[in-house]
Amino acid sequence: MENLVEIRDLCVDFATPRGRVHALRNIDINVKKNRILGVVGESGSGKSTVIWAMLRLLANNGIIEKGEVRYGDDNVLAYSADDLLKFRNEQVSVVFQDPMTSQIPVLNYGQQMADIQYRTGRSSQEKQKVAVDMLRRVGIPDPDSRITQYPHNFSGGMRQRAGIAMALLMRPGLLIADEPTTALDVTMEAQIIHLLRELKDEMSATLIVVSHNLGLIAELCDDVVVLYAGEVLEQGTCEDIFHNPAHPYTRALLECDPARVEEKSRILPVISGEVPNLRQAPQGCVFAARCSNAGPGCSTVRPPDVSLESTHHVRCHLHADVLTGDQRPKDGASGQSASDSTARQSTAEQEALVSIKNLQVRFKTMGAFKALVTKNKTPYVDAVLDVSMDLRKGETLGLVGESGSGKTTFGRTILGLIPAYAGSVTFEGRELIGLPERQFKPLRRDMAMMFQDPIGSLSPRQSVRSLLSEPLEIHGRAGGDTSLDREAERLLDMVQLPRDFLSRYPHELSGGQARRVGVARALALQPKLIIADEPTAGLDVSVQGEILNLMNGLQRDHGLTFLIITHNLPVVRHVSDRLAIMYLGRIVEFGDSEQIFNAPAHPYTEALVHGVPKPDPSKRRELISIEGEVPSLANRPSGCEFHARCKYATDRCRSEAPQPTVAADGRAVSCHFPLTTT
């Protein structure tokens, strides 16, 4: 098959004050024409660097040491400045991760899309027409009027669609998508994946998709390149990689993906260790330090690129015969997976630690005067509406919903960080709503929160030592007390971080390490309840498992109660006892997590369960399970609020709001036609 792009022996360094970082070393990648190539790797693997090096858009301190990037007959790295502009405008386009920051906020889409066509010499009417056609093609309704709108007028999914339209406007031979769905919800992600596949077939374009999300790669791509620490470890067709992975890293990575673990398991597989420091180029295999198969020779001798089949290449001593005897790596299963034998006792008979009744959180959208003038009868939105639930002692409750469903607001309201409008929250029988901060403070010992952004939730100018001792100081231990240091060390031990981390600062931590510090901080006061907001967001797949295992172990040892807030249903399923599904501030389904996951009763739950793409190319979804986007809270749909996106909706759903009903298995569902009974 013909190659559109060939990357040969590409080496990229970054110059930093502390020496050179060898970010890419001897990269060879073939991009085949009319196929979708997935570039997969964890953060720090250099997957974005490959893309920026190809486009010659590296940061100023990035140096292309050697290599070539052949596009057709040309070497992109040898292009003059003019050639480069032409190449970027006409031959290649990029769909960026975050459409909000990659689109120009002060120009409307019509202007932005006309600018892209400046080299074509079309008249402005023609440019406008081409732009409108393209917007229609990517599924933006009513493109004639929407083209005059600005990025902030579009919702997240629409914005990404517009981003794809802009990228395709010049009919490029090569389309590069850098984490195209990372900023989107699962239901939007499925829509974007299908759109990209359709467009690729229709426009006979070639795609490179960069992602850390194995499910996305499996669902979208034809060929896959696995990058690790700046080297290509494995390269092959999607089936090769996902059904017959040859490199231990690929195998471990696949095992780690929670969506791939079919059986519910309390302990998730992980890859221990960290990505190596690339200041010194490693001598042997880059993965040797973390590889469970590694033999003595692996860390000193660089493995060659072995060709298993014509399409399948792997860089591993397992498949080469450079090493002999004892030096060889051990064959066999990677042994990364672990099973959980400790059965958990049922928490069903436990009493409630927190009990929430008809909680409602209302945000004002305009002042009282403006509402009077504009005759707006509802100058507010209800982010959380009529939520009642009990959190039992020692259980893990997963709260799942898309962004904008009110799940974060709900969690923060329990802790009194956001005032409630109505309803009640009791903690061990004490009413929390309306409690002044002075009286709330002693209760804060018993409830802690883990925040979404692992690094951003740590005060940037504080060392880990003071971050860990601060909760104790706030609750009455004197600062400067030497016992505080011991306490901080004990907390670090609990989250399995080395003690010399005490003098580090948040920006010196990786995402996973910062998350551990966050866990330690939450544990500092020995709370009874921990509310974890997206505990795995922003973490690599291999680290996600570690954090969840850690939380799980701490729960077992300390009898903690967890409320885990997340959009990622497959992840939370493994660790929760019960699940609550939230949509537009309401709980639409609530019950035992396995029952819900295996047989969702609410159509929305079904969409979430099937929304996450499976890392298995033979299980590609044919139909999009859910259409449209989350409606605005300002105008809630009538009747069942999900009816506009529900494929089972009837007239009754449009007019009459369903009441939560408790099914025989103890599940509460707000749906007229629950899927399990029909």
Place this chain on the structure above:
Amino acid sequence: MSVNPSDTSATGAGAADAPQTAHSETRDKLIVFMKNTQGMLGLFLVIAFFASAIFAPFFATHDPFAMDIPARMSGPTAEHWLGTDQLGRDTYTRVLYGGRVALQVAMIGVSVSLVVGLLLGTLAGYGPRWLDSILLLLFDSVRSFPTIVMALAAVALLGPSLELVLAIVIVTTIPGYARLARTATMSLRNSEFITAERSLGASMWLILRRHLIPNVIGPLLILAAMDVPVVVTVEAGLSFLGLGVLPPTASWGTVLNEGYLVIRDTPWPVIAGGIPLVLTTLGFTFLGEALRDTFDPRLNRGR
């Protein structure tokens, strides 16, 4: 005021048992700073300014008030290195002593307004809405007065003095710091780490002291370094107009003022009074910019 690089290296050496990362972090910054030629020049000028002002009696060749009538309005000679003024006072000595006034005004004025501005600004940014409105009204009222008009009014009421110059400098520069601190605080107040502190039960004062001020002070320090020359020129300007330091006390402004009257006879007092003003201004500006480049990673252009 400014971050003294010799200080940072001293703490780095003292904390030899500290782990490598924290240590080399400081050293990285130091290396970045040292490579900045403009910054090093600025640092040199600033140190020279401090040294000459503090040790003025030591460097001086004459008494600043001693008159040498026969040699009045002379050019540079072996006796009077930078010439003399219309009363025969040694210009070099007077400029040295003038630096003391400039230093006093700059250091006291800038540091007081930095501290007050920082406190008021973070309070306005993090505190209740009504406090923010009141403080903003206050800042904007002060800023709406031209400095010179305000100084004229104050002098008319209280008579010229060094203290008054200081007070005017402080009052007029506070809003700048407060505004900057307020904006920085507002962008931080809803960030996750502040919410995290609130969830732990941290009081407003603790959040202000430990988590907001350390994060907003950086740009303020740089503004302060760049404000020093402004303050020095304000003092010189007011003294030049006769609203500040009173003759016969030497200040760069009074030296300029007196030299200006006799500029047709001798240009030396004006030259000698102007050059240190220019050098100090340049020095602090260079230093401020270099500090900003070093400590604001967003501006780090991959050097």
